[in-house]
Every structure is written in structure tokens, then in C-alpha cells.
Amino acid sequence: MTPVPRTICIAQFRPDKSDPGSALRRAGATIERALDRDPNTRLIVFPETALTGYFLEGGVYEEARTAPEWFQALDGEHGRRGLPPVDVAAGFYERHERKFSNSAIYARLGEGGGIVHVHRKVFLPTYGLFQEARFVSPGAGVAAFDTRLGRTAMLVCEDAFHSVTGALAALDGAQLLLVLCASPARGARSPDGPENLATWDVIGSRLAAEHGIFVILAQLAGFEGGKGFPGGSTAYDPAGQRIASGPLWDQALVPVTINPGDVSRVRGQAPHLADLEQAWRRLMANSPGAADR
Amino acid sequence: MTQRFDSRVRPAPGLDPDDDSVLEINVETVRRWLVEFLRQEIAVQRGFSSIVIGLSGGVDSALSAALCAEALEPESVHCFMLPYRSSDPRSLDDAHEVAEALGTPRRVIDIAPAVDGYLEKESGPGAHRTGNVAARVRMAILYDQAAGLGALPVGTSNKSERLLGYFTWHGDDAPAVNPLGDLFKTQVWALGRAMGLPLSVIDKPPTADLIPGQTDENDLGVTYRSADLILFHLLDGRSPAELVDAGFPEGDMRAVTARLDATHWKRRLPTQAMLSQTAIGESYLRPVDY
Numbered sequence: 316m317t318p319v320p321r322t323i324c325i326a327q328f329r330p331d332k333s334d335p336g337s338a339l340r341r342a343g344a345t346i347e348r349a350l351d352r353d354p355n356t357r358l359i360v361f362p363e364t365a366l367t368g369y370f371l372e373g374g375v376y377e378e379a380r381t382a383p384e385w386f387q388a389l390d391g392e393h394g395r396r397g398l399p400p401v402d403v404a405a406g407f408y409e410r411h412e413r414k415f416s417n418s419a420i421y422a423r424l425g426e427g428g429g430i431v432h433v434h435r436k437v438f439l440p441t442y443g444l445f446q447e448a449r450f451v452s453p454g455a456g457v458a459a460f461d462t463r464l465g466r467t468a469m470l471v472c473e474d475a476f477h478s479v480t481g482a483l484a485a486l487d488g489a490q491l492l493l494v495l496c497a498s499p500a501r502g503a504r505s506p507d508g509p510e511n512l513a514t515w516d517v518i519g520s521r522l523a524a525e526h527g528i529f530v531i532l533a534q535l536a537g538f539e540g541g542k543g544f545p546g547g548s549t550a551y552d553p554a555g556q557r558i559a560s561g562p563l564w565d566q567a568l569v570p571v572t573i574n575p576g577d578v579s580r581v582r583g584q585a586p587h588l589a590d591l592e593q594a595w596r597r598l599m600a601n602s603p604g605a606a607d608r
Numbered sequence: 609m610t611q612r613f614d615s616r617v618r619p620a621p622g623l624d625p626d627d628d629s630v631l632e633i634n635v636e637t638v639r640r641w642l643v644e645f646l647r648q649e650i651a652v653q654r655g656f657s658s659i660v661i662g663l664s665g666g667v668d669s670a671l672s673a674a675l676c677a678e679a680l681e682p683e684s685v686h687c688f689m690l691p692y693r694s695s696d697p698r699s700l701d702d703a704h705e706v707a708e709a710l711g712t713p714r715r716v717i718d719i720a721p722a723v724d725g726y727l728e729k730e731s732g733p734g735a736h737r738t739g740n741v742a743a744r745v746r747m748a749i750l751y752d753q754a755a756g757l758g759a760l761p762v763g764t765s766n767k768s769e770r771l772l773g774y775f776t777w778h779g780d781d782a783p784a785v786n787p788l789g790d791l792f793k794t795q796v797w798a799l800g801r802a803m804g805l806p807l808s809v810i811d812k813p814p815t816a817d818l819i820p821g822q823t824d825e826n827d828l829g830v831t832y833r834s835a836d837l838i839l840f841h842l843l844d845g846r847s848p849a850e851l852v853d854a855g856f857p858e859g860d861m862r863a864v865t866a867r868l869d870a871t872h873w874k875r876r877l878p879t880q881a882m883l884s885q886t887a888i889g890e891s892y893l894r895p896v897d898y
Contacts, residue, residue, distance in 0.1 A: 329652075333898050372893035503633045503641065538648040540896045541789075543641060564644045 318575040321464050323358045324349040325548045325569040327561045329537030332368030333378065335388075342366065342405070343392030346424070349568050350398055356570075357464055362535040362548075363406035363436075363472050363497035364417065370539045371408065375450045379410040382433045386422045393424040400425030402462060404469060404533075406495040409435065414452045419469045419495045421460065432460040436471035437480065444499060444542065447473075459487035465575050467491045472498060475518050475532075478525070485526035485588050486595065490553075490578045492528050494519070497535040500545040508563045512547045516557065524555025526591075527582040529573045536566050553581035623841060623854035628833060630840055633795050635802035639675070642787045646679035649785045650760055653897050658684035658759040660750050662780075663706055663714070664817065665689075665699030668788060669764040670706040670809045671800045675787050676762055682711040686757055690746045693720045694738075695817050705806050719745050739818035743779030750783070760784060768793040768832055771839050772864070773871025774816075774824065781874075792836040829863040838864045 326345045331337040342361065349359050363369065366385060367378045380388075385407050393401070402423050409418035416435040423431060435454025439447035457480050459468040468484035468491075475481065475494045484492055502510025515532055523530040530551040535544035548561035550571040561569040582588060599605045621630045650656050659676050663669045676685045687710075689703045700716070707714040722745050727733050733741070747761075754761045763786030765775055770789060775781050788796060793814070800810050814824040814832070825831050830838075838861060841851055848861050873879075877889065886892045 332895075368897075370895045371898065372895050374894050374898050500641065503638045506634050506637060508637055509641070538645055538653070541645065541649070543645060543648075545641075564640070 320572050320574045321358075322353055322356045323360060323464070323531060323550075323571045323573060324353070324356045325531060325533045325550065325559070325561060325571060326359050326361045326365070327534060327536050327546045327548045327565070327567040327569060328361050328365045329544075329566050330365055330368040330535070332371070332539065333374060335366065335378065335380075338366050339388050339392050342389065343396055345568070346393060346401065346403065347396050347398060350401060352568060353570060354399070356401060358402040358404065358462070360493050360531050360533045361403070361405035361495070362533040362544075363419070363495040364408065365405050365495075365535065366407040368539060369497040369535060369544070370542065372446070372450065375408050375415055379408040379415050381410055382418065382420050382430055385409075385420055386430050389422065390424050390428060398425065400428060402431070402464070404493050404495065406471060406497070408451065409433070415450065416454060417447060417451050417471055418454070419471050419493070421462065421467065421469060421493075423463075431462060432458070432467075432469065434458075434469040434471065436474055438473040438477055440473045457483040457487070459484055459489035462491075464573070465490045465578075467493065469493045469495065472496045475522065478522070481522040481526055481528075482591060485528055486592060489526075490528050490575065491573065492522060492526075492530045494522075494530065494532045496532055497544055500543040508547060509543070509545045512545060515547075516549060519549055519551045520555040520557065523551035523553055524585075526588050527553040527578055527585065529553060529578070531571060534561065536564065553578050621841075621844070623846065623851060623856075625834075625837065625851075625854065625856045628794070628837055631792060631794050631836055633791075633798060635799050638791070638795075638799055639678075639803065642675050643679045646676055646762075646785070646787055650676075650679065650762070654760060654784075656758070656760040658686060658757060659762045659785075660686045660688060660754045660757060660759045661762050661764065662746055662750055663687045663689050663703040664764075665696075665702035665706075665809065666812075666814060666817075667796055667800050667805065667809050668766055669703075670805050671796055671803065672762055672764040672787055673706060673712060674710055674800075674803050674805060677710045677712055683713060684759075685710065685712040686753065686759055687712045687714040688750060688753060689714065689716045690719050690749060691716070692718075692723055692742045692818075694819060696815070696820065699815075699817050702806070702809050702812070706809060709804075709806055717749060719749065722749075735819050739816065740776045740779060742818065743776035747779050747782045762786065763789070765789055766791055766793050766796050768836055768839065769824075770875060771843075771871075772828060772835065772867040773874045774828060774867070775874070777874050792839065793832040794836045828867070830860045834860045835864050839868070842868070 404421045406419050409416045419434045421432045437454045441448035459466050466488040468489035500509035519530045519532045532549045534548040536546040550559040552558050559571040561567045661673050687707045750761045761783040763783035766788045
């Protein structure tokens, strides 16, 4: 049977810092707009910390909620608007087991809904303008999970700078990788916009092509204390080709159509993942850099 | 789109005192970036629909005003010219030309009565103290006018003068929002040219305009072009010795490092005695927009 193309919507979003009620209402309105625009939308992807704002410092301890609390709040917004069931991925600061994390929730809203998966950011940038490890704890690992769009995995921003995370997601069966980002704009020499987006373009394309997976990069928008989040969300097909681009600086809904059949087609032509599956244990056992750790 | 793996770890630029390409910016990228910054920080984050700005007749304030006029509406950018009796009359002319070109409302307030009303009771304050008093009176007026208009004061300090400590603490650095604080002076000139500012404000020697004939570069003992290049490389992790070995003028290096090293305090808030485990800004950390 021919796989049916599926529609994802990247919600390039500006958070409402320290106003979770407004953030939730706006997130609900965004979900409604995405479904109005295309009722076939299966998944809406918000960026890292979309529900709280990124630079909170000690405010993390006040703004963090448990994943079930965020789910109930989002599901309540969704229900209040009478919307059809839809999957949502969103970044937030999480309180769990007496710890705090920079997390991503994947949930199904509406009838039969619930939390499908929570990924806790593994690599916490604590250098330059970043101070994450001072305020949150690192996640333990990367795992894929089953969704209506196929097997999926999530990373949060810096996680994707370490190519091993994409490999782990793919080895666990992910065919769709959601990367929720909050990347402050830096570098003003390019006519195409802030230079950090060029870095993300390379990372997104490379992750997709190496493992033969779809990659969604959902970028935050807005300014926080002078630091600009430039938007510019993107998506890549399993060959590494960019298939969607969001505008710079503004909030936006960026539709992405994925054809699951592309995964097997590309992997048939370039079986990098199959080769990695065969070699992984041997590599880990015989590579001193891995085995000694 | 430029393909470079990690923009946060830049390849080390060559150390060449004649190569100022490291300071190049894409003016359209920066223009849009700063206009969005101003819209967000003024209107969205703080809820203001208008701003006040002091127009000195120099390029920094002209550029800040031009960016604000693009971010808001020209009629929402209230320009104040605040001359003292030692100010060069041509500065006021240049400020008028800028406001005229931008189509912004403007007002001239002579600060001499306020400054002299205080200083005439002081014995021999000299140019340095007089300049600092004038800068702080200007800022007091801008904040008061902002309160009267329900507007936000916007700043004009650039990265070069901030790094060199060439400003009055709690004077010209005081506004809540500043679009130019991460742009070197030479980059301000580049953006000012691209935005079509009057050549009279771009081409004239920068001056604090406190003493007749005064120029920034004479005060600093180094040109902005040389200072900006040195500052760029120092902030990029190079040592003064490396730069001198590469041919950067030793006198310029001394002029820059002496000012940079002696003015870290001017780029920070006042020092507080810490007594508790909840000291503000040390342990109790909340961002400015929280």
C-alpha cells in the first residue's frame, strides 16, 4: 500500500515569559489556526521552551511544571476550543522527581489523548551566553516512540550539536526527528540573516541525510533581554534536502508535508543506518574512545 | 546560505592590522535585526508606543533615532536637542538636519541654566566634572520628558565607547534600551551610511562636544578604526602581545588596553555588599524581562 503523505505544522512561536496563562491561550490559538488552515494537520511542533520563554535564570524554579500539568493545560485549551484530536510537541521547563529539566513533551490532544513521550535535554549548554546547567539537570538518554506519523524521536537544541544523538534516535527506529530549538541570533555578516541559522541548516540537513530520516527544526521567535530568537524554522527530507523554511524574526505557521515512503526509498539507495546497525556493537567494543567510557 | 559548521566557534581570523574585513557587517541584516529588536523591546515587552532620544548631532544618536523611526513611526520618536553653552552650534544644526530628514518631532532645551545653576556654587569644577554634570542633566531631562510623554528613553552608546569607558556612568549609558551597544563605531558608520543618514553627521570627527575643538580620537589617543580592530581581536581571545607581534601599533595597543582594563566597573551595576545567600544578581537571578 502506498504510504499517505502527512502534514506537520511548525509553530514558530514567541513565548510569553512569566505569564503561563497567556502562553497557553496563545498556544491554543496557534493550534486552532493551524487546524483551520489545514484540517489534515497531524502534528504541530512548537520550539524549545515555547511555553515559558528560554532565558529564565532562577525563574525556572517558579515557571516549571510537571509534564502532566502541561498536558492537562494544553488539552484543556484544545478542548475548550472544540478542536479535533491532534498531536503536539512543545518545549517547556519541567519539574519532575525533585529535579528541573529543559524538556520536550509529545502529546496527543483530544479524545483518546495523553502524553506519548517526554524527552529531557541531555546536553545543557553552559558557556558563552548560556547557563543551563546552573538551573536544570541533564536528561539521561534519547529514545524513539510510536506515533500516528510513524516512529518519532525528539531532541532539544544543543542535543543536535552532538551527532551521536541523531544516531541513537535512528538506531531506536525513528523515521521522524523533531528538534525543538531556542537559538539566540548571532553573527551579522550574512545577507541571509543571523549566521547561527546557517549552522542549523548544516546540522538539519546532515542529520537527515546520514540516517535517512525526516528532520524538523522548530525555532523560537522574539527577543528576550536583547537576545533575539530569529525564527527561520526548517525541515529536511531523508535525502537531506530542505523542504520547508519559516520566515525570519516573525511568528509563523510553517507547513511540512512528509511522505513516509521517502524513508525506505532513500535508505535503499544509501543504507548508512543499516551499516551503522551492524557495526554499532563492534564499534563500541573496539573503539578505545567509546569503550573506556 | 553560508555553510559553516559551527558559528559559535569561529575560525581564527588572520591577525593583520591592515585587514579590517573582520569588522564587516551585512547592513541589511543588521538593520532588520535592530528594527525588530526595537519593536519587540519597546512595544511588545514594555508596552510603549513612543520613545524619547537625545540628538547630539553625532552619528550614534542619528542612527538610533533612524532605527526607532523605522521600528515605530517617525512621529513617535521624540527627539531632544540639549545643548550646553560650550556646545558647537554646528552640532545643533546637524541634529536639526537629522530630525528634519527623519520627520520626527523635535525640541531644543538649553541645559545651561540647570548645569550652571549647580556648578556656579562649585569652585573650579573643570571640564571633566562639567561634562559629567551635563551628561547626567541631559539624562535626567530625557527621563523626565519620557515620563511626561509616556515614552521610553532609548540609548545611543556604541560598543567601542562602552569598551573604552568613554561615557558618563549613569549618564549617557542610562536608557533602558540601546540598539547600538554591540556595534563598533566603524560598524555604526557603515550602517549609518546604508540608512542614508546626512553625510554631515557621518563624515565629521566624532566628538563629546564638551570643549571647543574636542574630538573623541584625540581624547582616546587612538583612531576608532585602529581601536575597533584591536578590541575585536582582544575580545576574540587574542593577547595584546600576539597583536603587537603581528604588527598592531604598540601605542594604540596601550591606549586601548589601559582604558579597557580600567573600566570594567563602568559596564556593570553598582557593587553591592553581599551578606546573605540570596544576594540580588549573585544568587537571586532573574532576567530583565521576567
